[in-house]
Amino acid sequence: xxxxxxxxxxxxxxxxxxxxxxxxxxxxxxxxxxxxxxxxxxxxxxxxxxxxxxxxxxxxxxxxxxxxxxxxxxxxxxxxxxxxxxxxxxxx
Numbered sequence: 008x009x010x011x012x013x014x015x016x017x018x019x020x021x022x023x024x025x026x027x028x029x030x031x032x033x034x035x036x037x038x039x040x041x042x043x044x045x046x047x048x049x050x051x052x053x054x055x056x057x058x059x060x061x062x063x064x065x066x067x068x069x070x071x072x073x074x075x076x077x078x079x080x081x082x083x084x085x086x087x088x089x090x091x092x093x094x095x096x097x098x099x
Contacts, residue, residue, distance in 0.1 A: 015044070015059040015090045018069075022081035024054045029078055030098040036071035037096035040064040047099035059090060 020029070025048050033046045033056060042060035049055055058065050073080055 012061050013059060013090045014062060014065065015057060015088050016065060017086045017088050018056045018058065019049075019084040020054045020056065020080050021052075021083070023077065023079035025052055027077035027079075028075055029054050029072065032072045032075040032078065033068070034096050034098055036068040039071070040067045042068050043093045043096055045097045045099055057088065058096075059093065 030046050030048070033054075036042075037044065037058065037060075040060065042058050042064050044056060044058040046054055046056035046058075058068060060068070069083075072078060
C-alpha cells in the first residue's frame with residue numbers, strides 16, 4: 008500500500024451512538040480491516056472518529072460498525088483531513 012492510496016477521514020456520527028458499544032465495535036472493526044485512528048464520545052451525544060486507511064478499508068469498517076446490535080446511525084458528517092503516521096486504533 009502506498010502513502011497515496013491512504014486517506015484519512017474525520018467522521019461525526021449522529022444518532023443512537025453512545026452507550027451502545029459503538030467505540031468497541033469501531034476498535035474491533037478497524038483492527039480487522041487494518042485501519043488506524045481513534046474515536047471518542049462528544050458532549051453533544053455524537054461520536055467523532057478519525058480513521059485512516061484505503062477507501063475500501065474505511066468503508067468496510069463503517070459497515071461493520073453499522074451492524075452493531077444497538078447502534079443506530081442517523082447521519083454522518085465526513086471531512087477529508089491530512090494523512091498522518093500512526094499505528095493502531097484507539098478509543099478515548
